[in-house]
Amino acid sequence: EAQVTQNPRYLITVTGKKLTVTCSQNMNHEYMSWYRQDPGLGLRQIYYSMNVEVTDKGDVPEGYKVSRKEKRNFPLILESPSPNQTSLYFCASSAHAGFGTEAFFGQGTRLTVV
Amino acid sequence: KNEVEQSPQNLTAQEGEFITINCSYSVGISALHWLQQHPGGGIVSLFMLSSGKKKHGRLIATINIQEKHSSLHITASHPRDSAVYICAVRSFYDKIIFGKGTRLHILP
Numbered sequence: 001e002a003q004v005t006q007n008p009r010y011l012i013t014v015t016g017k018k019l020t021v022t023c024s025q026n027m028n029h030e031y032m033s034w035y036r037q038d039p040g041l042g043l044r045q046i047y048y049s050m051n052v053e054v055t056d057k058g059d060v061p062e063g064y065k066v067s068r069k070e071k072r073n074f075p076l077i078l079e080s081p082s083p084n085q086t087s088l089y090f091c092a093s094s095a096h097a098g099f100g101t102e103a104f105f106g107q108g109t110r111l112t113v114v
Numbered sequence: 115k116n117e118v119e120q121s122p123q124n125l126t127a128q129e130g131e132f133i134t135i136n137c138s139y140s141v142g143i144s145a146l147h148w149l150q151q152h153p154g155g156g157i158v159s160l161f162m163l164s165s166g167k168k169k170h171g172r173l174i175a176t177i178n179i180q181e182k183h184s185s186l187h188i189t190a191s192h193p194r195d196s197a198v199y200i201c202a203v204r205s206f207y208d209k210i211i212f213g214k215g216t217r218l219h220i221l222p
Contacts, residue, residue, distance in 0.1 A: 033210075042214040043200065088155060098208030099147055102162055108155035 006106030021076045021109050023091030031097045032074040036087040081113040120213035133188040135216045137201030149200040193220045
């Protein structure tokens, strides 16, 4: 089954404690991206990747890091989380850049930073 | 002004009603996506359009490139259609721009 898998689904952490949200897709997609969703603001892109070792900033990259060492995995790293990073996060992938083909989303990670 | 505008923001209807959600955009696009997000968070792709019309079950999506407008229609609506519907456009620069979503509530 074609899918994007995010883990964990829920996470509560404290300010400053490094964390990683994993994202994996099984469709051999080139394009992967991370979004955060906040009430009233909708989905905003954090980072995206066109292929292995090719990543770029989206609209709200501050406080986040990503890596793309393998085609299937695109982890999101918060080196020093702060309360303003409390949000619902989604990973997504598509065969071609910028959702040029059907987009597949992970189930979401609800992060709370206290 | 947002580059992608959806209307209405919220919609409550009775089961069985015909539903229309609109999306207008101000940029040149190569594709438009309709997404569905159920309570609990997961996002599912419903349609990807670059012209004309697509139908899947009770859902119909249309796009008018000249008018920069797309509509999502739901026929014979059902409470399980209650969700947030999100319009997203792919600009000519491969940038994805999301609308803020339309929250639909279908009453039994």
